[in-house]
Amino acid sequence: DAEITQSPRHKITETGRQVTLACHQTWNHNNMFWYRQDLGHGLRLIHYSYGVQDTNKGEVSDGYSVSRSNTEDLPLTLESAASSQTSVYFCASSADRFGGYTFGSGTRLTVV
Amino acid sequence: GQQVMQIPQYQHVQEGEDFTTYCNSSTTLSNIQWYKQRPGGHPVFLIQLVKSGEVKKQKRLTFQFGEAKKNSSLHITATQTTDVGTYFCAGRNSGGSNYKLTFGKGTLLTVNP
Numbered sequence: 001d002a003e004i005t006q007s008p009r010h011k012i013t014e015t016g017r018q019v020t021l022a023c024h025q026t027w028n029h030n031n032m033f034w035y036r037q038d039l040g041h042g043l044r045l046i047h048y049s050y051g052v053q054d055t056n057k058g059e060v061s062d063g064y065s066v067s068r069s070n071t072e073d074l075p076l077t078l079e080s081a082a083s084s085q086t087s088v089y090f091c092a093s094s095a096d097r098f099g100g101y102t103f104g105s106g107t108r109l110t111v112v
Numbered sequence: 113g114q115q116v117m118q119i120p121q122y123q124h125v126q127e128g129e130d131f132t133t134y135c136n137s138s139t140t141l142s143n144i145q146w147y148k149q150r151p152g153g154h155p156v157f158l159i160q161l162v163k164s165g166e167v168k169k170q171k172r173l174t175f176q177f178g179e180a181k182k183n184s185s186l187h188i189t190a191t192q193t194t195d196v197g198t199y200f201c202a203g204r205n206s207g208g209s210n211y212k213l214t215f216g217k218g219t220l221l222t223v224n225p
Binding site: 035040041042043044045048058090092097098099100101102103104105106 | 142143145147153154155156157160200202204211212213214215216217218
């Protein structure tokens with residue numbers, strides 16, 4: 001069965017370190033998204049991609065970057081982790097630009 | 113930018129009672145989606161509404177899209193403990209090339225058995 005997987009599920013890192021969160025989907029979806037979820041803020045869009053070599057900034061992109069070298073993967077990199085980036089990160093994908101999203105199980109990141 | 117407001121933030125009900133959450137957008141939407149997130153889980157897509165005044169049902173869940181396409185509601189009849197979770201609406205702007213979804217902050221539903 002097709003799926004979208006995120007790794008790791010949990011990570012603790014130190015302030016200032018570079019961290020990469022993985023997102024891999026086997027749906028063959030062109031569209032992929034990264035969200036962070038924090039209490040009181042709901043889901044906020046970090047970066048998104050509509051296809052290979054396409055990346056776009058969302059509403060909270062500062063301090064984050066993504067790259068899309070193939071259809072299956074959209075890794076999220078925190079260039080220099082900050083305590084404000086402690087959050088739960090969700091990756092999502094969709095078959096078309098107007099349809100529903102399929103979310104991964106999330107990565108809980110703690111920056112100490 | 114587009115804002116999607118959702119109320120209430122929390123709702124606690126007794127099992128068997130009805131539940132409604134409301135979603136309001138600052139701009140006209142091309143479509144609206146609803147998601148459910150169980151505690152500790154990830155958001156799961158429930159439904160998409162596209163047409164003005166559209167009403168869709170999924171068993172005990174009824175979804176409505178307003179005539180002006182700026183508001184929506186989710187109504188659950190006779191809640192069960194399996195309905196526990198956070199319900200999010202997510203709207204997509206009409207017009208232009210902006211396809212991004214903007215999520216509301218969600219309504220957390222708890223059900224007392």
